[in-house]
Amino acid sequence: MRMLTRLVILTLIAASISGQHLQGRSQKTELLVAVGILEEQVQDIKQKVVALPNSGALCPYPYKQVLDECFFLSKISLNWNQARQYCQGMQGDLATPRNVYALKSFIIDTASEVTEAWLGATNQSSEGTWNWLDGRPIASDFAGGQPDDAGGNEDCLDIRLKWHPTLNDYQCGVAQRFVCQYNG
Ligand SMILES: [Ca+2]
């Protein structure tokens, strides 16, 4: 009797284990099928990505892509306020680069003769405070001794291509080349 009970219990355990195995196997099969479907979908998405036009499409003419931002280096020279108006007239504003040195490389690559260009920051309305036009503080990247508000008359930000670090406050009324950034 005792033997029979043990046998029954062992049989039940064996059946239970085998059931778990079966269950586990079918779960594994289901997961493998799911993985297969996902792999197919990934392939499908990759093909669609390849079929898309070049990533240059991120930046409409005449902007050029630098990392994930779109910049335009002017050929003409304007004072800071005029330059800002010009950029705003082409769906942008003066540049507020997240990576100043990527923009610097872009300017040098595009026009190595350029020595300075307006960027998107001013303290015309609050002397001493330097924020990008999008509100982010300009924490670093000012050249040594800058901003110096020389002559008490430097309220606009430019980039000096031959300086490192590279940013400077300068007289807003001076006409020089400038960098716009697409805001689309
Ligand atoms: Ca100033």
Ligand SMILES: [Ca+2]
């Ligand atoms: Ca200065």
